[in-house]
Amino acid sequence: MxxxxxxxxxxxxxxxxxxxxPTFRGKGGLYKNLHAQDLATPEAFARDPATVWEWYGWRRDLVRRARxxxxxxxxxxxxxxxxxxxxxxxxxxxxxxxxxxxxxxxxxxxxGSLWRMRCTRCGREVEDRSAGPYPPDLPHCSCGGLMRPAVVWFGEQLxxxxxxxxxxxxxxxxxxxxxxxxxxxxxxxxxxxxxxxxxxxxxxxxxxxxxxxxxxxxxxxxxxxxxxxxxxxxxxxxxxx
Ligand SMILES: NC(=O)c1ccc[n+]([C@@H]2O[C@H](COP(=O)([O-])OP(=O)(O)OC[C@H]3O[C@@H](n4cnc5c(N)ncnc54)[C@H](O)[C@@H]3O)[C@@H](O)[C@H]2O)c1
Ligand SMILES: [Zn+2]
Missing domain, CATH: 3.40.50.1220 (TPP-binding domain)
Known part of the structure:
Protein backbone atom coordinates (compact mmCIF):
# COMPACT_ATOMS: atom_id res chain seq x y z
CA MET A 1 0.00 0.00 0.00
CA PRO A 22 -26.85 -10.15 15.65
CA THR A 23 -26.47 -10.35 11.88
CA PHE A 24 -29.59 -10.68 9.76
CA ARG A 25 -28.93 -14.06 8.26
CA GLY A 26 -26.89 -15.54 11.07
CA LYS A 27 -27.73 -17.06 14.45
CA GLY A 28 -29.88 -14.71 16.53
CA GLY A 29 -31.04 -12.89 13.41
CA LEU A 30 -34.63 -14.00 13.90
CA TYR A 31 -37.04 -11.95 15.93
CA LYS A 32 -39.93 -13.99 17.37
CA ASN A 33 -39.37 -16.46 14.56
CA LEU A 34 -39.65 -13.74 11.95
CA HIS A 35 -36.91 -13.07 9.40
CA ALA A 36 -35.72 -9.53 8.69
CA GLN A 37 -37.20 -10.01 5.22
CA ASP A 38 -40.63 -10.47 6.84
CA LEU A 39 -40.32 -7.30 8.93
CA ALA A 40 -38.20 -4.83 7.00
CA THR A 41 -40.57 -4.23 4.11
CA PRO A 42 -43.13 -1.52 3.33
CA GLU A 43 -45.78 -4.25 3.02
CA ALA A 44 -45.07 -5.59 6.52
CA PHE A 45 -45.29 -2.06 7.93
CA ALA A 46 -48.57 -1.36 6.13
CA ARG A 47 -50.03 -4.62 7.43
CA ASP A 48 -48.75 -4.52 10.98
CA PRO A 49 -46.86 -1.35 12.01
CA ALA A 50 -46.98 -2.31 15.71
CA THR A 51 -44.93 -5.48 15.17
CA VAL A 52 -42.42 -3.69 12.96
CA TRP A 53 -41.99 -0.88 15.54
CA GLU A 54 -41.70 -3.49 18.32
CA TRP A 55 -38.81 -5.07 16.38
CA TYR A 56 -37.17 -1.67 15.92
CA GLY A 57 -37.62 -0.93 19.65
CA TRP A 58 -35.80 -4.19 20.41
CA ARG A 59 -33.02 -3.37 17.95
CA ARG A 60 -32.66 0.16 19.33
CA ASP A 61 -32.23 -1.28 22.82
CA LEU A 62 -29.50 -3.61 21.57
CA VAL A 63 -27.70 -0.92 19.62
CA ARG A 64 -27.93 1.66 22.40
CA ARG A 65 -25.92 -0.68 24.62
CA ALA A 66 -23.44 -1.60 21.89
CA ARG A 67 -19.98 -0.07 21.56
CA GLY A 112 -30.22 5.03 6.74
CA SER A 113 -30.14 5.21 10.52
CA LEU A 114 -31.85 3.44 13.37
CA TRP A 115 -32.10 6.83 15.10
CA ARG A 116 -34.13 8.60 12.46
CA MET A 117 -37.82 8.33 11.61
CA ARG A 118 -39.90 9.68 8.76
CA CYS A 119 -43.56 10.63 8.47
CA THR A 120 -45.52 8.34 6.16
CA ARG A 121 -47.87 11.25 5.34
CA CYS A 122 -45.80 14.44 4.91
CA GLY A 123 -42.28 12.93 4.61
CA ARG A 124 -40.80 15.00 7.47
CA GLU A 125 -37.72 13.27 8.89
CA VAL A 126 -36.55 13.66 12.47
CA GLU A 127 -33.81 12.30 14.69
CA ASP A 128 -35.16 10.31 17.60
CA ARG A 129 -32.95 8.64 20.18
CA SER A 130 -35.63 7.84 22.69
CA ALA A 131 -36.11 4.36 24.10
CA GLY A 132 -38.62 2.28 22.22
CA PRO A 133 -40.93 3.34 20.66
CA TYR A 134 -43.06 0.48 21.83
CA PRO A 135 -46.56 -0.48 20.79
CA PRO A 136 -49.28 0.43 21.33
CA ASP A 137 -47.84 3.99 21.48
CA LEU A 138 -46.67 4.30 17.91
CA PRO A 139 -44.85 7.52 17.06
CA HIS A 140 -46.80 10.14 15.14
CA CYS A 141 -45.80 13.32 13.33
CA SER A 142 -47.16 16.77 14.20
CA CYS A 143 -49.29 16.44 11.02
CA GLY A 144 -50.93 13.34 12.50
CA GLY A 145 -49.24 10.87 10.13
CA LEU A 146 -47.68 7.64 11.38
CA MET A 147 -43.88 7.72 11.63
CA ARG A 148 -41.79 4.89 10.21
CA PRO A 149 -38.11 4.07 10.69
CA ALA A 150 -36.00 6.11 8.22
CA VAL A 151 -34.16 3.05 6.96
CA VAL A 152 -34.14 1.51 3.53
CA TRP A 153 -36.27 -1.61 3.56
CA PHE A 154 -36.23 -4.57 1.21
CA GLY A 155 -37.77 -3.60 -2.10
CA GLU A 156 -37.08 0.12 -1.57
CA GLN A 157 -34.74 2.37 -3.52
CA LEU A 158 -31.58 3.71 -1.96
N1 LIG B 1 -33.60 -2.48 6.44
C1 LIG B 1 -33.52 -3.53 7.24
O1 LIG B 1 -34.01 -3.53 8.32
C2 LIG B 1 -32.75 -4.72 6.79
C3 LIG B 1 -32.95 -5.97 7.31
C4 LIG B 1 -32.15 -7.03 6.89
C5 LIG B 1 -31.17 -6.79 6.01
N2 LIG B 1 -31.03 -5.57 5.51
C6 LIG B 1 -29.97 -5.22 4.70
O2 LIG B 1 -29.30 -6.19 4.05
C7 LIG B 1 -27.94 -5.88 4.22
C8 LIG B 1 -27.06 -7.01 3.86
O3 LIG B 1 -26.90 -7.78 4.91
P1 LIG B 1 -25.45 -7.85 5.55
O4 LIG B 1 -24.54 -8.42 4.54
O5 LIG B 1 -25.10 -6.56 6.19
O6 LIG B 1 -25.72 -8.83 6.72
P2 LIG B 1 -25.95 -10.38 6.68
O7 LIG B 1 -26.55 -10.77 7.98
O8 LIG B 1 -26.61 -10.81 5.43
O9 LIG B 1 -24.46 -10.98 6.59
C9 LIG B 1 -23.55 -10.85 7.63
C10 LIG B 1 -22.21 -11.40 7.13
O10 LIG B 1 -21.28 -11.19 8.16
C11 LIG B 1 -20.50 -12.35 8.33
N3 LIG B 1 -20.03 -12.32 9.72
C12 LIG B 1 -20.70 -12.63 10.85
N4 LIG B 1 -19.95 -12.40 11.94
C13 LIG B 1 -18.76 -11.92 11.48
C14 LIG B 1 -17.56 -11.49 12.12
N5 LIG B 1 -17.41 -11.49 13.45
N6 LIG B 1 -16.55 -11.06 11.33
C15 LIG B 1 -16.66 -11.05 9.98
N7 LIG B 1 -17.77 -11.45 9.33
C16 LIG B 1 -18.80 -11.88 10.07
C17 LIG B 1 -21.37 -13.51 7.97
O11 LIG B 1 -20.59 -14.62 7.54
C18 LIG B 1 -22.21 -12.90 6.83
O12 LIG B 1 -21.58 -13.10 5.56
C19 LIG B 1 -27.89 -5.43 5.64
O13 LIG B 1 -26.75 -4.74 5.99
C20 LIG B 1 -29.04 -4.62 5.74
O14 LIG B 1 -28.81 -3.27 5.48
C21 LIG B 1 -31.79 -4.52 5.89
ZN1 LIG C 1 -46.11 14.47 8.93
Missing amino acids: TPQARVVALTGAGISAASGI PNAAHRALRELSELVGRLDIITQNVDGLHEQTGLAGEGGIVRLH ASEDLDEAGALTRHADVFLVVGTSAVVYPAAGFLGLASQQGAFVAEFNLEAAASGPEIGLRVTGPSEETLPALVDAVRKRRKV
Missing part, protein backbone atom coordinates in the same frame (compact mmCIF):
# COMPACT_ATOMS: atom_id res chain seq x y z
CA THR A 2 1.57 3.30 -0.98
CA PRO A 3 1.05 6.24 1.39
CA GLN A 4 -1.36 7.78 -1.13
CA ALA A 5 -3.53 4.67 -1.48
CA ARG A 6 -7.25 5.22 -1.42
CA VAL A 7 -8.95 2.53 0.56
CA VAL A 8 -12.69 1.95 0.62
CA ALA A 9 -14.34 -0.46 3.07
CA LEU A 10 -17.81 -1.82 2.31
CA THR A 11 -19.18 -3.08 5.61
CA GLY A 12 -22.18 -5.16 6.65
CA ALA A 13 -23.76 -6.61 9.74
CA GLY A 14 -20.80 -8.95 10.45
CA ILE A 15 -18.54 -6.07 11.51
CA SER A 16 -20.94 -5.26 14.36
CA ALA A 17 -21.50 -8.88 15.47
CA ALA A 18 -18.75 -8.62 18.13
CA SER A 19 -20.54 -5.55 19.52
CA GLY A 20 -23.50 -7.81 20.35
CA ILE A 21 -25.70 -6.96 17.38
CA PRO A 68 -17.63 -0.16 18.57
CA ASN A 69 -15.42 -3.27 18.56
CA ALA A 70 -11.83 -3.91 17.47
CA ALA A 71 -12.88 -4.11 13.81
CA HIS A 72 -14.43 -0.62 13.82
CA ARG A 73 -11.35 0.68 15.63
CA ALA A 74 -9.02 -1.02 13.14
CA LEU A 75 -10.67 0.85 10.24
CA ARG A 76 -10.14 4.09 12.14
CA GLU A 77 -6.45 3.19 12.65
CA LEU A 78 -6.08 2.22 9.00
CA SER A 79 -7.48 5.63 8.05
CA GLU A 80 -4.55 7.16 9.92
CA LEU A 81 -2.03 5.04 7.99
CA VAL A 82 -3.20 5.28 4.40
CA GLY A 83 -3.79 8.28 2.15
CA ARG A 84 -7.52 8.18 2.52
CA LEU A 85 -10.08 5.68 3.79
CA ASP A 86 -13.81 5.91 3.20
CA ILE A 87 -16.51 3.60 4.51
CA ILE A 88 -19.63 2.54 2.66
CA THR A 89 -21.82 0.83 5.22
CA GLN A 90 -25.03 -1.11 5.03
CA ASN A 91 -25.35 -0.88 8.80
CA VAL A 92 -27.84 1.43 10.49
CA ASP A 93 -26.25 1.14 13.97
CA GLY A 94 -23.98 4.23 13.80
CA LEU A 95 -20.95 2.40 15.26
CA HIS A 96 -18.55 3.58 12.52
CA GLU A 97 -19.57 7.14 13.31
CA GLN A 98 -18.57 6.58 16.95
CA THR A 99 -14.95 5.74 16.05
CA GLY A 100 -14.83 8.22 13.18
CA LEU A 101 -12.13 8.40 10.53
CA ALA A 102 -8.92 10.36 10.22
CA GLY A 103 -8.31 12.75 7.35
CA GLU A 104 -10.74 13.43 4.57
CA GLY A 105 -12.49 10.10 4.46
CA GLY A 106 -16.20 9.89 5.07
CA ILE A 107 -18.91 7.40 5.93
CA VAL A 108 -21.72 6.75 3.44
CA ARG A 109 -24.70 5.15 5.15
CA LEU A 110 -26.54 3.33 2.40
CA HIS A 111 -29.45 2.08 4.47
CA ALA A 159 -31.23 7.49 -1.92
CA SER A 160 -29.68 8.48 -5.23
CA GLU A 161 -27.15 10.86 -3.65
CA ASP A 162 -25.86 8.06 -1.40
CA LEU A 163 -25.62 5.69 -4.36
CA ASP A 164 -23.78 8.30 -6.45
CA GLU A 165 -21.34 9.03 -3.64
CA ALA A 166 -20.70 5.34 -2.99
CA GLY A 167 -20.23 4.73 -6.73
CA ALA A 168 -17.73 7.59 -7.05
CA LEU A 169 -15.73 6.36 -4.05
CA THR A 170 -15.73 2.81 -5.42
CA ARG A 171 -14.49 3.92 -8.85
CA HIS A 172 -11.52 5.71 -7.29
CA ALA A 173 -10.52 2.98 -4.85
CA ASP A 174 -7.08 1.37 -5.03
CA VAL A 175 -7.96 -1.16 -2.37
CA PHE A 176 -11.53 -2.26 -1.69
CA LEU A 177 -12.21 -4.14 1.55
CA VAL A 178 -15.45 -6.11 1.84
CA VAL A 179 -16.07 -6.69 5.54
CA GLY A 180 -18.75 -8.77 7.27
CA THR A 181 -21.32 -8.68 4.53
CA SER A 182 -23.04 -11.56 2.81
CA ALA A 183 -22.74 -9.36 -0.30
CA VAL A 184 -26.05 -10.55 -1.68
CA VAL A 185 -28.18 -7.43 -1.26
CA TYR A 186 -28.03 -5.18 -4.33
CA PRO A 187 -27.07 -2.55 -5.18
CA ALA A 188 -24.50 -2.63 -2.38
CA ALA A 189 -23.23 -6.00 -3.56
CA GLY A 190 -22.56 -4.57 -7.05
CA PHE A 191 -19.89 -2.24 -5.70
CA LEU A 192 -17.29 -4.95 -5.36
CA GLY A 193 -17.64 -5.89 -9.03
CA LEU A 194 -17.38 -2.23 -9.97
CA ALA A 195 -14.31 -1.76 -7.76
CA SER A 196 -12.53 -4.66 -9.40
CA GLN A 197 -13.48 -3.56 -12.94
CA GLN A 198 -11.96 -0.19 -12.17
CA GLY A 199 -8.70 -1.81 -11.11
CA ALA A 200 -9.00 -1.93 -7.32
CA PHE A 201 -7.57 -4.82 -5.37
CA VAL A 202 -10.53 -6.43 -3.61
CA ALA A 203 -10.08 -8.23 -0.28
CA GLU A 204 -12.84 -9.95 1.66
CA PHE A 205 -12.85 -10.21 5.47
CA ASN A 206 -15.57 -12.59 6.60
CA LEU A 207 -16.16 -15.59 8.85
CA GLU A 208 -16.68 -17.62 5.68
CA ALA A 209 -16.28 -17.20 1.93
CA ALA A 210 -19.33 -15.04 1.25
CA ALA A 211 -18.68 -13.08 -1.93
CA SER A 212 -17.87 -15.22 -4.94
CA GLY A 213 -16.24 -14.56 -8.26
CA PRO A 214 -12.91 -13.68 -9.79
CA GLU A 215 -13.03 -10.13 -8.45
CA ILE A 216 -11.95 -11.29 -4.99
CA GLY A 217 -8.17 -10.93 -4.91
CA LEU A 218 -7.71 -12.04 -1.31
CA ARG A 219 -9.95 -13.79 1.16
CA VAL A 220 -9.22 -13.39 4.85
CA THR A 221 -11.40 -15.86 6.72
CA GLY A 222 -12.11 -15.23 10.40
CA PRO A 223 -13.82 -12.73 12.68
CA SER A 224 -13.13 -9.20 11.44
CA GLU A 225 -12.49 -8.06 15.04
CA GLU A 226 -9.32 -10.19 14.78
CA THR A 227 -8.43 -10.05 11.10
CA LEU A 228 -8.70 -6.27 10.61
CA PRO A 229 -6.42 -5.46 13.58
CA ALA A 230 -3.95 -7.99 12.09
CA LEU A 231 -4.11 -6.10 8.79
CA VAL A 232 -3.38 -2.83 10.60
CA ASP A 233 -0.37 -4.43 12.33
CA ALA A 234 0.93 -5.67 8.98
CA VAL A 235 0.59 -2.21 7.38
CA ARG A 236 2.36 -0.63 10.40
CA LYS A 237 5.25 -3.10 10.17
CA ARG A 238 5.72 -2.41 6.45
CA ARG A 239 5.85 1.29 7.20
CA LYS A 240 8.74 0.74 9.59
CA VAL A 241 10.98 -1.13 7.10
